[in-house]
Amino acid sequence: MIHLLLQAPSESTGQNALMTSAPVTPADFWLPEGASTFAPQVDFAFQFVAWISYFFFVLVVGLMIFFAIKYRQKGREAYARGPSHHTMLELGWTIIPTILCVFMFWFGFRGFIDLRTPPQNSYQIDLTAQKWAFNFRYPTGAASADQNLYIPVGRPVKLVMRSEDVLHAAFIPAFRVKHDIVPGRYSTLWFQTDHVTEGWNDSDPLKQKFHHFFCAEYCGKGHSGMYAKIFVLPQADFDLWLEKQGRWMDDLKGDELWQVAGPKLFGRCASCHSLNGSAGTGPSWQGLWARASGGAGSDGKLDNGRETYTSLIGPGKKFENPESYVRNSILNPGDHIVVPYGNVMPTFRGQLNDLAIDAIIGMMKNLDKFDAKGKYIGGAPIAAK
Numbered sequence: 001m002i003h004l005l006l007q008a009p010s011e012s013t014g015q016n017a018l019m020t021s022a023p024v025t026p027a028d029f030w031l032p033e034g035a036s037t038f039a040p041q042v043d044f045a046f047q048f049v050a051w052i053s054y055f056f057f058v059l060v061v062g063l064m065i066f067f068a069i070k071y072r073q074k075g076r077e078a079y080a081r082g083p084s085h086h087t088m089l090e091l092g093w094t095i096i097p098t099i100l101c102v103f104m105f106w107f108g109f110r111g112f113i114d115l116r117t118p119p120q121n122s123y124q125i126d127l128t129a130q131k132w133a134f135n136f137r138y139p140t141g142a143a144s145a146d147q148n149l150y151i152p153v154g155r156p157v158k159l160v161m162r163s164e165d166v167l168h169a170a171f172i173p174a175f176r177v178k179h180d181i182v183p184g185r186y187s188t189l190w191f192q193t194d195h196v197t198e199g200w201n202d203s204d205p206l207k208q209k210f211h212h213f214f215c216a217e218y219c220g221k222g223h224s225g226m227y228a229k230i231f232v233l234p235q236a237d238f239d240l241w242l243e244k245q246g247r248w249m250d251d252l253k254g255d256e257l258w259q260v261a262g263p264k265l266f267g268r269c270a271s272c273h274s275l276n277g278s279a280g281t282g283p284s285w286q287g288l289w290a291r292a293s294g295g296a297g298s299d300g301k302l303d304n305g306r307e308t309y310t311s312l313i314g315p316g317k318k319f320e321n322p323e324s325y326v327r328n329s330i331l332n333p334g335d336h337i338v339v340p341y342g343n344v345m346p347t348f349r350g351q352l353n354d355l356a357i358d359a360i361i362g363m364m365k366n367l368d369k370f371d372a373k374g375k376y377i378g379g380a381p382i383a384a385k
């Protein structure tokens with residue numbers, strides 16, 4: 001139901017001068033709507049090849065059927081001798097396909113060169129892919145807090161991509177771009193779109209228009225959930241949005257921190273951790289606080305049974321208190337592995353600051369005030385005075 005939708009640039013922002021070129025290509029039987037400056041070229045190359053294929057399919061199959069009927073044996077004894085040679089025909093079926101192939105190669109190669117060459121003035125966004133999320137980091141050092149990709153309109157944008165774990169792939173169908181994200185190396189992708197997506201900050205999600213950002217490389221159990229939305233903002237709105245990203249949590253006071261920020265941050269953990277006790281790729285957070293603070297389940301095993309929560313957490317032990325244990329679990333997930341889970345949690349070092357970790361801890365302590373999806377249900381958030 002959530003479908004790619006594009007609309008004319010908003011009139012109110014005064015940014016229209018930027019949004020003139022590159023008409024969006026319409027959706028058709030094969031392709032979704034195109035929204036980047038690449039779309040017309042890519043779609044043309046695709047349609048060109050497709051129509052040649054339709055033409056020759058009809059020609060070849062049509063002639064085959066026609067000849068089969070026309071020259072079928074009707075009880076005659078003598079077999080006609082087929083022609084052994086026809087110079088014009090042979091030249092024709094060699095030269096015409098060669099010219100067509102050269103054309104296809106030329107379109108394809110020219111387009112490929114464009115796709116692989118980001119303009120000098122591109123706006124760079126760093127993308128780190130990990131099981132099973134995309135993290136976008138901007139030149140200011142701020143990360144996209146809701147993990148969606150926000151880009152300025154009318155400007156080339158370059159993604160510099162790397163993977164924390166396995167092979168992933170960035171795929172933006174509306175922009176006609178796709179590229180592998182390979183662990184241990186950087187890959188780049190660039191695009192430009194000249195059309196704002198309407199309603200990007202509308203509180204009603206149904207009014208938001210956006211493009212899809214998929215992972216296109218099967219990367220494990222949560223692959224299908226590895227997804228982000230792309231919002232295209234007028235430059236002025238983009239600057240404001242970017243300024244807010246670094247400090248969106250700073251404005252939250254007291255309990256508001258875990259009530260408001262907790263659920264948002266949990267979005268990064270939800271692919272592996274449940275809140276309702278069901279085991280996923282990682283242990284459920286239900287009962288986590290109890291087992292880490294000496295309550296029910298504190299005899300739970302870690303590190304193949306060499307440790308328990310009680311042997312690790314408490315005054316004078318490795319972790320003075322449950323907070324330190326949780327903090328360490330987030331920053332150094334490989335330190336102590338909960339039995340029977342695997343060492344697959346990515347580190348959130350450099351992605352979650354102390355404030356964010358505080359918010360997560362607050363949420364873990366107050367899990368009864370959240371529903372199974374992580375929505376806060378404890379009444380209106382209360383800010384400390």
Ligand code: HEC
Pocket residue numbers: 131132265266268269270271272273281282283284288325326329330333334336337338341342343344345346348360
């Ligand atoms: C890719 C899956 C994955 C993601 C995403 C993930 N975790 Fe984990 N997490 C695990 C696994 C598996 C374990 C158990 C193994 C271990 O201890 O490392 C675990 C263990 C933990 C523990 C210790 C739990 C216990 O019962 O002792 C905490 C705390 C934790 N994760 C917090 C987080 C937070 C906070 C996030 C999000 C910011 C997160 N995790 C995201 C897979 C994940």
Ligand SMILES: [Cu+2]
Pocket residue numbers: 132167168169215216217218219223226
């Ligand atoms: Cu992936």
